[in-house]
Amino acid sequence: xxxxxxxxxxxxxxxxxxxxxxxxxxxxxxxxxxxxxxxxxxxxxxxxxxxxxxxxxxxxxxxxxxxxxxxxxxxxxxxxxxxxxxxxxxxxxxxxxxxxxxxxxxxxxxxxxxxxxxxxxxxxxxxxxxxxxxxxxxxxxxxxxxxxxxxxxxxxxxxxxxxxxxxxxxxxxxxxxxxxxxxxxxxxxxxxxxxxxxxxxxxxxxxxxxxxxxxxxxxxxxxxxxxxxxxxxxxxxxxxxxxxxxxxxxxxxxxxxxxxxxxxxxxxxxxxxxxxxxxxxxxxxxxxxxx
Ligand code: SAM
Numbered sequence: 219x220x221x222x223x224x225x226x227x228x229x230x231x232x233x234x235x236x237x238x239x240x241x242x243x244x245x246x247x248x249x250x251x252x253x254x255x256x257x258x259x260x261x262x263x264x265x266x267x268x269x270x271x272x273x274x275x276x277x278x279x280x281x282x283x284x285x286x287x288x289x290x291x292x293x294x295x296x297x298x299x300x301x302x303x304x305x306x307x308x309x310x311x312x313x314x315x316x317x318x319x320x321x322x323x324x325x326x327x328x329x330x331x332x333x334x335x336x337x338x339x340x341x342x343x344x345x346x347x348x349x350x351x352x353x354x355x356x357x358x359x360x361x362x363x364x365x366x367x368x369x370x371x372x373x374x375x376x377x378x379x380x381x382x383x384x385x386x387x388x389x390x391x392x393x394x395x396x397x398x399x400x401x402x403x404x405x406x407x408x409x410x411x412x413x414x415x416x417x418x419x420x421x422x423x424x425x426x427x428x429x430x431x432x433x434x435x436x437x438x439x440x441x442x443x444x445x446x447x448x449x450x451x452x453x454x455x456x457x458x459x460x461x462x463x464x465x466x467x468x469x470x471x472x473x474x475x476x477x478x479x480x481x482x483x484x485x486x487x488x489x490x491x492x493x494x495x496x497x498x499x500x501x502x503x504x505x506x507x508x509x
Contacts, residue, residue, distance in 0.1 A: 230299040232327050233306045234320065236313040236339030237270060240445075241417035244340045250274055252337050256306040260295060262319050266310050283307065285319050292323045299332050306337075313341040317361045317387050343385050346413035346447035349423060353452070356382035363388065363396050370396065374403040375508040381452040393442045394435050400450065401428045405481075405504045407497050409451040415444040454501050466492060472503045481507060 233252050238244040253259065253276055260283040261267035271278055283291055299305055309318035327334050343359050358380055364370045377384055388396050393412075400410070406429030414422045424431065424441065428450070435442050468488070475484040485500035492499075 229333065230302045231304050231333045231335055232296070232299050232323070233304065233335050233337055234314050234324065235306045235308050235337040236341065237308050237311060239312045239340045239342050239345065239417055240415065242273060244417060245274070246337070246339045249337050249339055253278065253306055255304065257298070257303040259306045259308060260323070262309045267308055283319060283323065288319050288322045292326050295323065296327055296330060296332060299327065300330065313339065316341050316343065340417070342387065342416055342445070342447050345416045346411070346449055347383070347385060350411040350413060350449045351425065352383045352409065352411060352449050354383065357385055358382050359385045361387055365392060367395075367399070370399050371403065374399055378403055378508045379453050379505050381455055383452050384450040386448040386450070388446055388448055390442050390444065390446070393446060393448070396448070397428060397432050397435060401432050403504070403508055404428060404450065404453075405501055406432070407500065411449040412441070413447045413449065416447070420444065453505060454498060468492070468494070468502065469506060472499065472506055476503060476507055
């Protein structure tokens with residue numbers, strides 16, 4: 219059903235409201251207006267959102283809606299919307315549904331033909347991308363890598379050939395393991411930006427190769443503190459022009475060498491033999507190894 223956003227006040231509505239990711243000054247006027255007028259606020263953590271409402275001078279009934287009760291609670295919340303009430307959905311920080319609860323609720327609202335109105339604002343992934351200096355024309359948001367080693371390796375291997383920029387969320391106590399796994403899967407020469415504490419006092423962008431970031435995190439425990447987004451350059455497309463000119467099948471050569479040698483040696487020998495830059499061959503050999 220098509221809805222005209224200009225008439226969004228006329229009947230029941232679910233508003234998906236983005237809130238700041240650190241700096242309270244990033245709340246939008248529309249978010250404040252919306253939170254002021256709704257009948258209730260569904261929040262991931264009611265105590266956390268109560269503080270935001272208090273900061274805005276608002277008093278609204280809060281309803282807990284998190285990963286563990288979203289399925290059970292969505293029906294009753296949407297009954298209220300169907301009955302003409304206006305409900306706002308917020309998460310602890312940033313945009314709901316982006317690595318946060320809300321998908322089940324929004325999906326069900328759409329299935330029931332209820333009005334869902336986004337109130338856009340901050341999201342850590344877009345904030346990080348906008349200032350990281352890596353290509354933004356094409357990117358993949360991959361969310362949080364799995365916590366277990368094997369699952370994380372498989373998850374990264376599936377992204378190894380992706381040429382778009384890769385965006386990950388990560389927690390401080392897992393970031394070193396994740397960077398180690400990225401070095402193994404994407405190679406130590408891939409460019410990465412670690413964006414920490416965005417919009418907060420100690421905001422920091424660390425721009426390096428994966429190998430250099432690995433060394434930094436080992437040397438300086440402070441570098442892995444706080445909230446963070448990892449932005450990794452996409453895989454370099456292999457320049458086949460030289461190989462084509464010489465009639466060489468580069469993948470075949472690399473695969474043959476890989477069956478006998480480690481990736482670094484494969485890249486060095488293939489570079490000597492073909493004249494193709496070593497780092498390109500290193501990346502391609504890694505891709506072939508993990509694919
Ligand atoms: N819904 C949020 C959004 O729109 O960005 C994301 C919620 S997710 C549960 C939390 C993760 O987002 C953190 O672990 C971190 O990776 C990232 N994040 C949130 N706030 C951040 C900030 N101020 N600086 C850097 N990363 C942040």
